[in-house]
Amino acid sequence: MDIATGGIPITILNQHDASKLDLHPGDRIKIFKGRRMETADINIAESEKAVPKGGIGLFEEIIDSLKVKEGKSVRIVPARRPRSIQFIRKKLDGGELTKKEIDQIVWDIVHNKLDDSELAFFVAACYTNIMSSKETVLLTKAMAREGAMLKFPKPVIDKHCVGGVAGNRTTMLIVPIVAAAGLTMPKTSSRSITSPAGTADTMEVLANVCLPIGKIKKIVRKHKACIVWGGAMNLAPADDKIIKVERPLRIDAESQLLASILAKKTSVNASHVLIDIPTSKEAKVTSIRRAERLKKDFVGIGKKLGMKIKVIITDGSRPIGNGIGPALEARDVLWILKRDPRRPLDLESKGVMMAGMLLGMAGLKNGLKRAKEILDKGLALKKMQDIIKAQGGNPKINPNKIKIGRFQFTRKAAKNGVIKDVDNRNTSKIARLAGAPDDKGAGIYFYKHEGQRVKKGESLFTIYAHNKAKLDYVIEHLKQMPVVKVK
């Protein structure tokens, strides 16, 4: 059966065989083909049509991993419940998990031994009985160990943004600055989940971000840096599975948030990490109290992992940069690197500040000054062009030629006044409705920022889309989702 499931694979038996074997929907079996083995949950086919007696319906992933062909036979046996279940139960009962227990849980997650409900119990257990920092360190290491590893000689620089702020593309400034300063920064970034663009989506406008690990190593050895999509690299794979069950409830267990971020830093052997926690009621972290607690935890866990971690708590109440959406953000970044007068200064100063901190953490004197120079002298641009070229993009790309959605709508100020409340959430929603991030050229471009004066009739922002239907749809929703207020 040519079908790919979500979590744990499904296999289908004829109900006649199933009842003979006393197997029921949801039961788990092991399927053997020669030396290969896979675990799967069972569905029941109620007719010969779907799966004949003596037959078994295997889905894509199992067919691939067992290398079995139609008409061949496989051996099945009822599977014991995975060992880690008792450890999940232990955590649910408030116990502290040992290394062996955490390793087993992570191994079972990565190898699809746990189904979604069992995984949910684990997440809930860690959420209600918060993990000790000892447990979190063990979880972090286990998650990293179960995935791909990039072992570059330290110092290895990395940064992370807890997210939730539209625009905020600091990574694409920090990486070239830090690398131009001679430091190693193999950056693996994520795609957007709920935002209009992730760094990977934006970098993809300029270059290929899905590269085999071997290629990435070559690039980093040569240019000190890369900007690629981590999702293609199987770093800490347990994380994606955990996130999948967390999403509907929008919970993230503190310990898992920490572990999932730091596991990926561990995978790239990071030694100096700067973490940006945008905070506001419209960002992912909504209270300073929580931000401060996270900061403390990051630093503490980092120490135990042999990582030097600095955390900055930044304003998460408004978008950063002028462009929102992959192409518009890529254009902003290139304008900054090229020192174009149209560049967004808020994004520039945040990026330079963070790059400066990282240079300082790595022991370079006058980090901030160095970072500024590297940018002003065009060394960052040069480095970015090397990276783009190495990742199969066009290093000479002209930011003004980047394709932007051709269907546009510009909102003008209805009166003189001052810009108030550029709404971060609504900005993201509108940009996504316009088509971002899948439509690379879709999004919003701001002409004015919070606090600036506008005259009646002046342009506030333009919405870009790839087709008229989407644009009309967005315009319609602008009423309920105001992006900018003039007061």
Add this chain to the structure above:
Amino acid sequence: MDIATGGIPITILNQHDASKLDLHPGDRIKIFKGRRMETADINIAESEKAVPKGGIGLFEEIIDSLKVKEGKSVRIVPARRPRSIQFIRKKLDGGELTKKEIDQIVWDIVHNKLDDSELAFFVAACYTNIMSSKETVLLTKAMAREGAMLKFPKPVIDKHCVGGVAGNRTTMLIVPIVAAAGLTMPKTSSRSITSPAGTADTMEVLANVCLPIGKIKKIVRKHKACIVWGGAMNLAPADDKIIKVERPLRIDAESQLLASILAKKTSVNASHVLIDIPTSKEAKVTSIRRAERLKKDFVGIGKKLGMKIKVIITDGSRPIGNGIGPALEARDVLWILKRDPRRPLDLESKGVMMAGMLLGMAGLKNGLKRAKEILDKGLALKKMQDIIKAQGGNPKINPNKIKIGRFQFTRKAAKNGVIKDVDNRNTSKIARLAGAPDDKGAGIYFYKHEGQRVKKGESLFTIYAHNKAKLDYVIEHLKQMPVVKVK
């Protein structure tokens, strides 16, 4: 697609359509056909072979409920996450749920709006942040309301055993005694999950236990009682779904245990309920402390539900009765009703005692004495025969003619001594390995009970099976799973 899934239905889209609609494995959609609507999770078909572009693969339950035929078209829209998710999150965060919130959760469970992981979060939330008795009452009422209801005029007698003890077939004695005393007792029982037989499995040896509700009502109106399988009646259906996700972790949240039992009592409008909590390290409830806490909770919640509840904490360390397994237990019961000298006196006295208590609770004088008389005078037998006949069985059935597995193995005492440790767990395991409950005639029959003296060579017990392979298998396992020790 002619396939039945476990929990929430699955539907399959061609990957081309899925990516166009930005739908991913695990996402949820609503499927409309005319006025009918169903919710389903998505899998992705990676080839035209499985599901062609523009096509959709629907599983059994959806095809049935939408009444859609191959070649017809349906309308699909992405489904919002069910409303109750925020309430589950609230409970997970330690909040107290309101009536509206609990009703919504139960409604979503019953209508397949929650997938297994969301359900697991709910169970985990109630397990770690134990529900208040107020919440438990609301949960109980909601669970009952969302299922079938049998509204008989009160007083309505009911009983429940928390389970875990092999043999313990008191229900089949209590029901005919109580009904013969003129009280209403519409008993819905369960099948075994981990034991060698549930009451429904045992009653099924004598009569049909899967009856339409209309028929059940008729029977109870005429004979005051029935003994049927609750599983066929859709009583408190949310419960089965909760149990399914609980099983792998073997947790039962106190509040859910209470709610699931009392919801079924509410469904039959019970007014007087006797609950048996067998307690021992080999039973389901392993400590007196927990038993006492459950007792307190049952009585308290019962009061709030307008139910008079009595709880007895009994010895759960050894099997009760001589026969273990559906046919052997049914034979024991009939022997007791027929006052046959071979009847097991431990089961008889427990059944009579409980029946007596129930008569007393319902306001009859000298309950215990009445119960004994009803049994001795053959009124209980007469009533049982009426019930068997009404449920389509043979009322004149001769217990000695009940089919018992013809492959037998008898264990004899190796020395003179006294019977010690009749192991409840091993008894269940051995009886199940022998084929119980699916093989009705399989199981164990004890000739001697704990504390009795035996001479060398005397029979201790006989194992019965339907085929030689199973019997040999069991004999092999007897070494590691001793059932009886002689000291």
